Amino acid sequence: MCELLAMSANVPTDICFSFSGLMQRGGNTGPHKDGWGITFYEGKGCRSFKDPLPSAQSPIAQLVTNYPIKSKAVICHIRQANSGAVCLENTHPFTRQLWGKNWTYAHNGQLKDFAKKLTVKAHLPIGTTDSEQAFCYLLDQLFYQFGSEQPDVKTLFTFIAEQAVKINALGVFNVIISDGQYLFAFCSNKLHYLTRRAPFGKASLIDAEMEVDFNQETTENDIVTVIATQPLTDDEQWQKMQAEQWQLFHLGEAIAL
């Protein structure tokens, strides 16, 4: 299995604190040592840092921990390989273009018979994971359903959720998808989230001796949601998502469609 981490925020916010906790699970406090990756959106652009090395020992992860890149949407993944070799092309997140936007995706779980059940034509996988195949399948479905024009937000994410339920029937499909504006989370069996807003308090990481006082890091209008496979702090109220529950986030808030 793997672990997911994502963030949605209404102002460009760094994810150094949460990432510091998660990266420890990549070979130190956790077994997810088969690579890691993180994608930051800045406007329509995004940049990824990836390494097939364990995050706990990666100089690139060290840079990401210490260099505060500010973003309104971030997706991060640490991998414990179960489908596909440990190599760069199998390292999440995956980013592809659709409708003139960067779509980024990361998956935790495993899918049976994915090569047969999730056939693709327009969007071909580069690596050999069930995860990338499922992403390509989803992009194909979006392309066949909506053609060259992106539909409205409600139609789009309702359709993505329907596809996620179908893919989930093949196994375990905890997934996060974003276009940089919206962040979609689908829970198969394990996903939590937490929205921080004023009045801010302190938080302590579970995986490292690190505490932050968000009062000193934020303004009173900031709203930031963090989504993670497992809670990253032990003194905040994380909301556990239910099986087949999905949630859309926009500018830091869970929104209803």
Next chain:
Amino acid sequence: MCELLAMSANVPTDICFSFSGLMQRGGNTGPHKDGWGITFYEGKGCRSFKDPLPSAQSPIAQLVTNYPIKSKAVICHIRQANSGAVCLENTHPFTRQLWGKNWTYAHNGQLKDFAKKLTVKAHLPIGTTDSEQAFCYLLDQLFYQFGSEQPDVKTLFTFIAEQAVKINALGVFNVIISDGQYLFAFCSNKLHYLTRRAPFGKASLIDAEMEVDFNQETTENDIVTVIATQPLTDDEQWQKMQAEQWQLFHLGEAIAL
């Protein structure tokens, strides 16, 4: 204008020496301060480091300088913006999937009337540069010409060269394209290359006080070609490419088709 740097090698090789020279031209010894990016292939996978900050001041460029990532194919670009704002989505190299492979591209020059003359349908740009539009146009042409199957190497790169001549008619189109195995370089008005092989010697950077003795860094079977807009060293014989000349590189060598 911008500057290009690329490498093709027969063994995984780091580009730290050449990159150390080039990054100085991003705001220090040169005016190319509007962002930079570098893409390293490792097998079918690739990873990019990008920053809209000047490379001479970028902590990420510092990491790339000091952390030897070994690769057989690398494309790097430092930008002096002339089309499109300074932002992440306009930062080269650009990478897209075609035929189940990552294709990476970087461009130096400018193209007139690109929005009208280089119309695209299947591969849409995310940013606003002439460069990305030309890449999307090229991918569209490849897709319409060859469909879902990649043709043989000779047919493919001859077609790419024909397209490059057409695009070049719109202005200046120095370009580098790679799928991680082959590296294609097209010279519009400024591009040089250099192949290093045994017996290796010493080389000194033009842009930084740095010398390397390749005898101590290589084995006698290593073959490495470096391609750059302007020579990076002052004590080696760089080969100047001619207008509309193109060259394919594979495993470190210039090859004939």
